Amino acid sequence: MKITGTFIDEITHDIPSSNWGEREWEADFQAMKYIGIDTVIIIRNGYRNLATFNSKVLSSNFDMINAPIDLLELFLSLSDKYGINLFFGTYDSGKYWMNGDYQREVDINKAFTEEVNDKYGHHPSFQGWYISHEIDTYNPDVMNVYRQLGNHLKGLRDIPILISPYIHGKKQFAEDPTSLEQHKESWDKVFAEIRDCVDIVAFQDGNVDYAELYDYLLVNSKLAKKYQLTGWTNVETFDRDVLIKFPPINWPALCHKMDAATRSGVDKMITFEFSHFMSPFSIYPAARHLYDRYCESVGLTPLNAGVESDTIRLGEILSDRLENSIADTSALSNM
Template sequence: MMPAAPLAITGTFLDEISHDIPCANWGAQEWARDFAAMRAVGIDTVILIRCGYQNKATFDSKVLAREHAVLLVQEDLVGLFLTLAEQFGMAFYFGTYDSGRYWHSGQHQREIDLNCALTEEVWTRYGHSPAFKGWYICHEINTFDEGVMRVYEQLAHHLRGLAPLPMLISPYIRGIKQFEDAISLEQHEQEWEAVFSRVAGLVDIVAFQDGQVEFAALPDYLRLNRALALKYGLTCWSNVESFDRDMPIKFPPISWPKLRFKLEAAQQAGIDKLITFEFSHFLSPNSIYPAAHHLNRRYREWLEG
């Protein structure tokens, strides 16, 4: 009996609006070269990690300009990404705005209202693109949070009213690699039962980040996450982190044995699709990190082997 083909990474976040990853300062030529590199390894889905964070934005938004006296915009990255997604036959998911302020300070309705106005602007400006295939609600949680439930519920309703496209979230595990007060697998199950019971029917896809727990525990979390998603009618992807959380610096490309372990564990758990945070910095032959060039070669050898 032939072994199963490897479950490849077929989606990636696009991260140029971040608070902990350095900017590559790419323009249209560099991004086109990287989209070609993505397509060469089978990536068919790109997800804008967020359209803006605090006063940084991926396009010259009139809504965000009213919010910030100084709005830092490199160029129209949303338009560029949609054009490249069309050119390379990819689905583009639009990531919402993270104020970095309101939802962290209990002002959830302000976060919702701002995103509603912004996404109306976005759909008017970009909704004609045939590559615009989904929404990504960028507000990440690791346990049940009543305020963020309201963000998910109201924003999902609003986005479905603009365009009934697939809705993605990418939460994370409150694991030992990130938190001193990490929770157990059993507590994780209770928390996400509560979350999924609220968002079922609104959110379509959940892609848990996979880097916060020890490798020995990861298969159990992957199986549990898939079982919970199936129970509540969600599609289960896995957000395979291609950066390393085990090093004393933030964040180098992950070592190949670690990445391979996570890929194979996800396949064994029956995960539907693998996406990564994030190809361009950590897995690309064009990355600002030389180690990512080598990781790309190891990954391609594995796919071809």
């Protein structure tokens, strides 16, 4: 199975900005299209005081930072042009729902998504909603958020609604990781409650050990089928195991996770996320190589973003120099 969807994390919790303009983003969409990406999910269109565009709703509630580029318009236009479905991620205040004021989080998002639907609803690529408020276990208050928001979003525009929960796993919560059985029970309860207001669930796959990933994927896949939800997996392409937080993942680990996902019967693989961690234009050079490894593995000619510009040309210079120095040595030893 191929990776056919990706988050776009330009309004971010913790990942550095690439500072791309329109030209760089278009090149990135081309690179996505080339490997078969048909879905992009804007992970959130606003977080605290940053947003993808200058929203009247957000500006009337918060001290927003001006958006010099309308990223939502840009991403929708590029999605229109390249035949990609775009999922719109909701606003995350970073405070109300963290502090128990769930209703305020819901109310702002109702107004925000109305504004968005009015302003950007004409884009044919606007094909999904993404509720950005992540959970890892049953939480009755967030169930209520999902129900209220889900119904509202469906009323605005009847398109699929996606969530991407995380697993309370040992790689992120070493002190009190959940067991597979606890995970199953908890999410059985969640799915029973959200089945009417959410369509697709894409668990993040980086919170558990590589060895136990398949078992979790299988449970998730079966739970999704039980409640007639669509089950995607969010194949994280960043590395949680090294000191820098976070660089692109290593290729063997990515292969392992894609293989586990394919065997588990998930409906689709998406990733967090292409533009930083597996793009040939990434600010992290290791991502450029990861793109090539991925291309090779699915039978596509690699782009060689790293290789063409550096390795080949410099490799040729080095080859020449090495040959000359060997020739020199031979000349000397022949004397």
